[in-house]
Amino acid sequence: MKLKYIKEIQSGVFLKRYFPAVLTAFLLFAHAGIEAATVIPTSPIPLQPEIIGQLKQAQADKDTRWQLVVFGFTHCKDVCPTSLANLSMLVNAAAAEKIKLNGIFVTVDPDRDTNAILSRYIKAFGSDLAYLRFEGEVLERFKAAFSVETAFYTKNSGNMQNYQVDHSTTAFLIDTRGNIRVIFDALKDTAQMEQIFRENKALFKS
Amino acid sequence: MIWPVVLIPTLIIVSLTASAMQIDADPRVIVSFMDKSLSPELDILSVATDISADNHLVFQVKTRGERTNGEAGDHLMLRILNGKTYGFLIPINQGDGDKVLMYESVLQHDSAVLPQALGMSHGNAVPADLNAKRIVNGAEFVLPVDWVNFGKDFGFDAYTVKAHMQGNIVEITEIYDQAGKGRDGRNTFSAVTLLNKLCTPQRLRSSQ
Numbered sequence: 030m031k032l033k034y035i036k037e038i039q040s041g042v043f044l045k046r047y048f049p050a051v052l053t054a055f056l057l058f059a060h061a062g063i064e065a066a067t068v069i070p071t072s073p074i075p076l077q078p079e080i081i082g083q084l085k086q087a088q089a090d091k092d093t094r095w096q097l098v099v100f101g102f103t104h105c106k107d108v109c110p111t112s113l114a115n116l117s118m119l120v121n122a123a124a125a126e127k128i129k130l131n132g133i134f135v136t137v138d139p140d141r142d143t144n145a146i147l148s149r150y151i152k153a154f155g156s157d158l159a160y161l162r163f164e165g166e167v168l169e170r171f172k173a174a175f176s177v178e179t180a181f182y183t184k185n186s187g188n189m190q191n192y193q194v195d196h197s198t199t200a201f202l203i204d205t206r207g208n209i210r211v212i213f214d215a216l217k218d219t220a221q222m223e224q225i226f227r228e229n230k231a232l233f234k235s
Numbered sequence: 236m237i238w239p240v241v242l243i244p245t246l247i248i249v250s251l252t253a254s255a256m257q258i259d260a261d262p263r264v265i266v267s268f269m270d271k272s273l274s275p276e277l278d279i280l281s282v283a284t285d286i287s288a289d290n291h292l293v294f295q296v297k298t299r300g301e302r303t304n305g306e307a308g309d310h311l312m313l314r315i316l317n318g319k320t321y322g323f324l325i326p327i328n329q330g331d332g333d334k335v336l337m338y339e340s341v342l343q344h345d346s347a348v349l350p351q352a353l354g355m356s357h358g359n360a361v362p363a364d365l366n367a368k369r370i371v372n373g374a375e376f377v378l379p380v381d382w383v384n385f386g387k388d389f390g391f392d393a394y395t396v397k398a399h400m401q402g403n404i405v406e407i408t409e410i411y412d413q414a415g416k417g418r419d420g421r422n423t424f425s426a427v428t429l430l431n432k433l434c435t436p437q438r439l440r441s442s443q
Binding site: 066067068070071072074075105108109173175176177178180195196197198199209212214216 | 286290380381384385386424425427428430431432433434
């Protein structure tokens with residue numbers, strides 16, 4: 030068995046065969062190495078009325094639910110699906126603790142993410158999720174309210190389909206009055222958020 | 236074997252392009268111009284922020300060099316705008332220890348300008364786990380994330396200064412170097428940005 034691997038390494042077949050796996054592992058490590066922090070601000074951070082109104086567009090029973098907001102785009106291959114899966118899991122975890130919570134996915138890439146695409150995309154992660162799609166200045170103001178950062182690579186007039194978007198993975202728990210109550214990382218902090226749902230009931234009564 | 240040959244240079248090019256873009260755009264980092272007229276230990280090269288695994292905000296200040304002994308009044312100073320203007324000082328001389336002193340502005344003033352005098356912070360105003368540690372050619376200032384007011388704008392800069400401490404007041408008698416020189420000290424941004432992590436492999440460097 031060892032001999033087989035040595036021969037493969039010597040012939041270059043090993044690199045050819047396993048390079049994708051090694052590269053994938055490297056990229057995953059790149060994400061895994063980033064530290065994250067779950068923060069409960071000492072004072073709730075109020076959102077502007079315009080933003081509160083826009084968030085309410087995404088929920089049916091407008092005044093009784095807390096909201097978990099994450100940002101991303103549907104062409105994202107690895108990070109956003111994980112964020113959405115975590116969002117769905119957290120909505121279920123909150124429901125188990127009798128906390129009324131909506132999960133909202135906000136696209137940072139409205140040029141490719143049409144309403145039809147977004148609708149299909151979020152349904153793949155759970156029926157309790159909603160999405161928001163804004164364009165132009167409205168999107169920029171919405172992103173600024175949450176300090177969302179984005180960087181578009183190779184997007185230009187000749188290439189409006191095959192480009193990459195880097196974006197911040199910070200997510201937000203918002204109370205029924207439109208105040209940010211917890212800031213966390215959508216990829217790494219789900220365990221802490223579940224713990225908050227279980228153990229910090231006072232937060233949801235304040 | 237063809238596609239590793241194609242992919243590796245592509246990744247390198249993308250990585251360099253992205254890094255270059257982030258140096259200009261990243262509010263969490265100040266890249267400072269080298270000034271060879273200054274002694275290496277007084278010449279600030281960069282300031283970078285990061286969040287540690289135990290939920291602390293780390294400001295890493297790098298200088299071109301370091302020294303063990305010298306003028307006792309010389310300090311490395313981190314200025315933070317977080318509601319008030321705060322100043323965190325440690326001695327440039329490694330032989331003088333790494334105790335960090337925390338001061339705050341005593342008077343209303345333009346928050347973009349380093350106050351000439353600051354009053355020592357007392358009691359609850361001083362975070363219990365405020366800390367500083369020496370690194371090669373520089374220092375790290377460590378503050379608890381909870382200390383930050385995330386509802387307000389945030390700003391930071393670093394200086395090498397000559398400081399004169401008298402009682403509870405520190406007087407800045409000379410500024411040798413300022414990391415954000417030329418930025419006018421006005422690089423404020425939403426404090427939430429400090430927590431942002433970009434979903435890109437380029438951020439690997441921030442974890443190293």
